Amino acid sequence: MVEHGTRLHRESLAVVMALACLAPSGGNALAQSGQFEQLSVYIERNVQDRDAEIRFEVTGASEGLTALTVSGPGERKVVDVKTPDSKLGIRKLTIESPEPADDRIVKADFPAGAYRFEGSTGKGARLRGEARLSHDFPEPAAFEHPRSGQKDVPATDLTLRWSVPKGIESCVIVIEQNGSPYEIRALVPASTKTFAVPKGFLRAGQAYTLAIGTVAKDGNRSFIETDFTTARER
Known part of the structure; x- marks a missing residue:
């Protein structure tokens, strides 16, 4: 969605987990109709x-x-x-x-x-x-883990947690390493309240931006952002 160093909805070099709309087999029929x-x-x-x-x-x-x-x-x-x-x-x-x-x-x-x-x-x-x-925006999510500005987040086995208001259709999760082209972008059902970061994505001692967007049934989205830093190697 919104710029924070680099654009959070950038698709390049991304790990994407999305509820994709698959192209129907009747593409020619669509054109004819x-x-x-x-x-x-x-x-x-x-x-x-x-x-x-x-x-x-x-x-x-x-x-x-x-x-x-x-x-x-x-x-x-x-x-x-x-x-x-x-x-x-x-x-x-x-x-x-x-x-x-x-x-x-x-x-x-x-x-x-x-x-x-x-x-x-x-x-x-x-x-x-x-x-x-529509001009109506969904209420935003609320971060639970990691905390905003937390500086000792483990670089392995990190599971994000958040809460969302009622009436949300889905959520967009974006994790971006500051100064890097790599990001994770996932679209998950509203019932999902956790997300396990894939192993190998996070690096020790690095700063990250986390954004969560609530998606309404009309498609409008409200994003919140936070920063966290992974713990240094010992």
């Missing part, structure tokens, strides 16, 4: 920093998209993407806004309501769909 495989629009916020961003996630059918537009309430066009010189096009897109330190700015620029998606594929199919944006 004019449907996208997946559409979503939601807002992420960092509770402590009070910054926020909007995210659009789009997956076409089996063919690549050569054009995509998204129109918000009042027929205001907010996304207009084209790939004029590509024969393959782009099948999957994630588009995000800047992160002003006031979620009211994001809400003003992207009103709540229906967002209409329209796309064209390289073979001439037209895709249409709709997703709804």
Whole structure:
């Protein structure tokens, strides 16, 4: 979600555990029926920093998209993407806004309501769909272990613990080693309250950032962050 040295939602060199949306076998049928495989629009916020961003996630059918537009309430066009010189096009897109330190700015620029998606594929199919944006944020999680700023966290056999409010759909857990390209990002059900860090990821005497995001049924997310440092080798 939010920048903290490096972006917490970075995918490169990541250990990913996700409840993934698997591509259906009928990709061609989706294109023929004019449907996208997946559409979503939601807002992420960092509770402590009070910054926020909007995210659009789009997956076409089996063919690549050569054009995509998204129109918000009042027929205001907010996304207009084209790939004029590509024969393959782009099948999957994630588009995000800047992160002003006031979620009211994001809400003003992207009103709540229906967002209409329209796309064209390289073979001439037209895709249409709709997703709804809410301005309601889920309540954040609460850290239990490790404690904020803890400096003697074991580098082996570390199990994270947290609690979440009622009504949460799922949680995103992100662990990032400061100054390193490596991170762990996991999407887990709301019923999950612990996460065992894979052996070998943590290093002794290193600083880490831990973020947990609560995900509402409408897709909006509220992240909290904390730092901890692993114990030095003896």
